[in-house]
Structures are given as C-alpha cells and as structure tokens.
Amino acid sequence: MERIRTMVLPRLPAGVVAAVAAGVAVGLLATVPGGGAEAPPWGAWMVHAVIFGAVLGLLGGGRKQSLGSSLAAGLLLGLADWLFRQLTLSVLVSGAVPKWTLAEAVSTFDELVRTVLLGAVAGPVMYGLVALWHRRAVTGATVPRKPHIVVVGGGFGGVGAARRLDALVARGLQIEITVISESNFLLFTPLLVGVAASTLEPRHVSAPVRAALRYASFLHGRVESVDPDRRELVVAAGSRGRQRVPYDELILAVGRCHDCSICREWRSTR
Ligand SMILES: Cc1cc2nc3c(=O)[nH]c(=O)nc-3n(C[C@H](O)[C@H](O)[C@H](O)COP(=O)(O)OP(=O)(O)OC[C@H]3O[C@@H](n4cnc5c(N)ncnc54)[C@H](O)[C@@H]3O)c2cc1C
Incomplete structure (x- = not known):
C-alpha cells in the first residue's frame, strides 16, 4: 500500500493539475482573436487534459526529474498523444485502417500543435508542483533528535x-x-x-x-x-x-x- 502511495503521490495529482491548467491556457490561446486556430471542444479537451496529466505524472513526475527532462517528457507525450489519438485511434474508431500518411498528418496539424503545446506547458508546471510538494514534506516533517x-x-x-x-x-x-x-x-x-x-x-x-x-x-x-x-x-x-x-x-x-x-x-x- 505504502509503495503504491509513494508511486502515485505527488506525481499523479501534480500531473493532472498541471495538465488541466495547461489545457485551459492552451484552449484560451486558441480563442485569441486573429490566432488562426479553432478553440477545442471544451468538454472533450478537458477530459483529454486529465488523462494526459495522469499519464504525464506517472511517467515523468518522479522526484529526480529536472526541469529540462519534465519539459522533454511533456513534449514527447504530446507528440505520442497526437500519433496515437489522432492518427491511430480516431481512424480505427471510424472503421478505417490507419495509414499514417503525410496528408493525414497535415490535416490534423492543429491538433498536433495543441497537444505538443499542452505537454510543453504541463511538463514544467508539474515539475514545479512536485518540487513544491517535496519541499513542504521536508520542511514540515519533524525529524526526531538523535541521542x-x-x-x-x-x-x-x-x-x-x-x-x-x-x-x-x-x-x-x-x-x-x-x-x-x-x-x-x-x-x-x-x-x-x-x-x-x-x-x-x-x-x-x-x-x-x-x-x-x-x-x-x-x-x-x-x-x-x-x-x-x-x-x-x-x-x-x-x-x-x-x-x-x-x-x-x-x-x-x-x-x-x-x-x-x-x-x-x-x-x-x-
Ligand atoms: C611510555 C609508555 C609506554 C606504554 N606502553 C604500553 C603498552 O605497551 N601496552 C599498554 O597496554 N599500555 C601501555 N602504556 C599505557 C597506555 O599508554 C595508557 O594506558 C593509555 O594511553 C591510556 O589511555 P587513555 O585513553 O585512558 O588515556 P590517555 O592516553 O592519557 O588519554 C587521555 C586523553 O584525554 C585528554 N584529556 C585529558 N583531560 C582532558 C580534558 N579536561 N578535556 C579534554 N581532553 C582531556 C588528553 O588530551 C588525552 O588525549 C604505556 C604508557 C607509556 C607512557
């Protein structure tokens, strides 16, 4: 039980909170007039952000991560998310066979930018939250005095x-x-x-x-x-x-x- 707790805390909540915050920021960015991009459907986008954050937290929210590696984890997960969700899963759900062609990739370019941006913001935010949690845990703990x-x-x-x-x-x-x-x-x-x-x-x-x-x-x-x-x-x-x-x-x-x-x-x- 303790092992599961240390595996999940604080990385899972930190990842989810970071991705939700990043999701809101990226979604709002798309609505900026003249931005040239469409706002995502908010409900589905936020559910996606929660799942994205949970995966990001579990994979890249370890204590030993640096700011750079958290950013890299966010970027890579954004890319993998686009490949899996847009070019594979949604094609399979529509009853077709994924071909991963350049034309398909170009047609979902908006989504690629959004998910990579989501990861690029969520990674560093998650790093900050994890660091804050550990600092609190260290300063808040009462270390028994040794004889x-x-x-x-x-x-x-x-x-x-x-x-x-x-x-x-x-x-x-x-x-x-x-x-x-x-x-x-x-x-x-x-x-x-x-x-x-x-x-x-x-x-x-x-x-x-x-x-x-x-x-x-x-x-x-x-x-x-x-x-x-x-x-x-x-x-x-x-x-x-x-x-x-x-x-x-x-x-x-x-x-x-x-x-x-x-x-x-x-x-x-x-
Ligand atoms: C020439 C010679 C040959 C010896 N050969 C042998 C041998 O072959 N075999 C054997 O078993 N024994 C031998 N001994 C005896 C052995 O050296 C001592 O029994 C042993 O050194 C005692 O160790 P100790 O730690 O009790 O005291 P000490 O070695 O006297 O150490 C006392 C320490 O306490 C410190 N100190 C004292 N007062 C204070 C204070 N107020 N505040 C802070 N620090 C303080 C001192 O600076 C010192 O470091 C020999 C002794 C001599 C002189």
Missing part, C-alpha cells in the same frame, strides 16, 4: 570508544557522537621507547584523532567542567571561546588522573 553521546579524551580509551560507536552508526544506530579532547593527536605510547632510543621520529608515533573517526565529530578543546544535572559540559575551545556542549550520554576517558576538576565534579554527584 548525543560525548566522549571526552582523545587517547586509546576515548578513540577506542568512539570507533566502537562509529561502527554501530555504520550499522544503522541513530546517534550523534562528539569526541572532545585537548590533544588532537593520538599518541602511540608503546612506540615512545623507539623515540627515546632514536630509532623513531616523534612525528611517527602519533596520528590525528580526526583520521580515526568516521561519523563522530571532533571538538578540539579542554573540558573545564561537567554539569551532570543539566547534562552539559563547559569546553574551552581555543579561539572558538568557551562552549556549552549538551550530552545525553557521557564517556569520560581523560586518562590517568588523581583529582582533576571534571572527575571531582563527576564524583560529587555519585
């Missing part, structure tokens, strides 16, 4: 936790992850021995924290305080100043610390 998990610390503990969470996001878990660390490099401490022994250069024993993260965002700064009641951190983020970062879940991975301010505040709430 925000904040990891403090860019060492093995913090980056390891963030990477585990990243993997869950890759599998579809709907969460926001932010890693906050005052150091934006992950130091491979076991390799420090090599640096001390001059077998490794210092720059070869660290890697940017950002490079280890896929979905998690990174905030370079020092967490100054934690407010567990309000679920909020105060972060001194260098040139970006002091920021308040709300969280739903907090992972503190600040390494070995005896009595740093954030752990003290955290402990006081336990």
Whole structure:
C-alpha cells in the first residue's frame, strides 16, 4: 500500500493539475482573436487534459526529474498523444485502417500543435508542483533528535570508544557522537621507547584523532567542567571561546588522573 502511495503521490495529482491548467491556457490561446486556430471542444479537451496529466505524472513526475527532462517528457507525450489519438485511434474508431500518411498528418496539424503545446506547458508546471510538494514534506516533517553521546579524551580509551560507536552508526544506530579532547593527536605510547632510543621520529608515533573517526565529530578543546544535572559540559575551545556542549550520554576517558576538576565534579554527584 505504502509503495503504491509513494508511486502515485505527488506525481499523479501534480500531473493532472498541471495538465488541466495547461489545457485551459492552451484552449484560451486558441480563442485569441486573429490566432488562426479553432478553440477545442471544451468538454472533450478537458477530459483529454486529465488523462494526459495522469499519464504525464506517472511517467515523468518522479522526484529526480529536472526541469529540462519534465519539459522533454511533456513534449514527447504530446507528440505520442497526437500519433496515437489522432492518427491511430480516431481512424480505427471510424472503421478505417490507419495509414499514417503525410496528408493525414497535415490535416490534423492543429491538433498536433495543441497537444505538443499542452505537454510543453504541463511538463514544467508539474515539475514545479512536485518540487513544491517535496519541499513542504521536508520542511514540515519533524525529524526526531538523535541521542548525543560525548566522549571526552582523545587517547586509546576515548578513540577506542568512539570507533566502537562509529561502527554501530555504520550499522544503522541513530546517534550523534562528539569526541572532545585537548590533544588532537593520538599518541602511540608503546612506540615512545623507539623515540627515546632514536630509532623513531616523534612525528611517527602519533596520528590525528580526526583520521580515526568516521561519523563522530571532533571538538578540539579542554573540558573545564561537567554539569551532570543539566547534562552539559563547559569546553574551552581555543579561539572558538568557551562552549556549552549538551550530552545525553557521557564517556569520560581523560586518562590517568588523581583529582582533576571534571572527575571531582563527576564524583560529587555519585
Ligand atoms: C611510555 C609508555 C609506554 C606504554 N606502553 C604500553 C603498552 O605497551 N601496552 C599498554 O597496554 N599500555 C601501555 N602504556 C599505557 C597506555 O599508554 C595508557 O594506558 C593509555 O594511553 C591510556 O589511555 P587513555 O585513553 O585512558 O588515556 P590517555 O592516553 O592519557 O588519554 C587521555 C586523553 O584525554 C585528554 N584529556 C585529558 N583531560 C582532558 C580534558 N579536561 N578535556 C579534554 N581532553 C582531556 C588528553 O588530551 C588525552 O588525549 C604505556 C604508557 C607509556 C607512557
């Protein structure tokens, strides 16, 4: 049911509305004095416009269509409509065999101009209606807020936790992850021995924290305080100043610390 709904909405009503509007415009154009064309029989012309719009909407009213492709769809459908309706169906209904001769085509030239014009106007109008519908659907929808998990610390503990969470996001878990660390490099401490022994250069024993993260965002700064009641951190983020970062879940991975301010505040709430 949902599949049928998404196939039909908004393309079918958009196509019909666009073709009816275009049908009225084209019909009125024919009645302009000195236009040199006959006004179509209104009843039959509007029924035709509704069917034309329904077919146009279903075939060319997809979300991914561009203005150009909608115009092309309208023009082509107008041409196909003329070939089928005027040169084939009406000949069959009159009991004759369609011959698709040039003489027959010339005799129905008025109708060709009308249907191609109908498609040329209906296509872009339908494109506008479909775009409007999707924009409304996007802005009108309420997107549920994802839980925000904040990891403090860019060492093995913090980056390891963030990477585990990243993997869950890759599998579809709907969460926001932010890693906050005052150091934006992950130091491979076991390799420090090599640096001390001059077998490794210092720059070869660290890697940017950002490079280890896929979905998690990174905030370079020092967490100054934690407010567990309000679920909020105060972060001194260098040139970006002091920021308040709300969280739903907090992972503190600040390494070995005896009595740093954030752990003290955290402990006081336990
Ligand atoms: C020379 C050496 C060799 C080692 N070799 C080994 C080994 O072979 N095997 C092993 O298992 N372990 C080894 N270790 C120990 C290992 O390095 C640590 O256990 C590990 O680094 C701890 O990781 P962590 O993420 O908990 O803390 P840390 O690595 O200390 O990371 C803490 C992070 O938190 C950040 N941070 C701290 N306070 C704040 C704040 N207020 N706001 C924002 N960010 C903050 C820091 O900038 C840092 O990025 C070694 C350690 C050393 C020194």
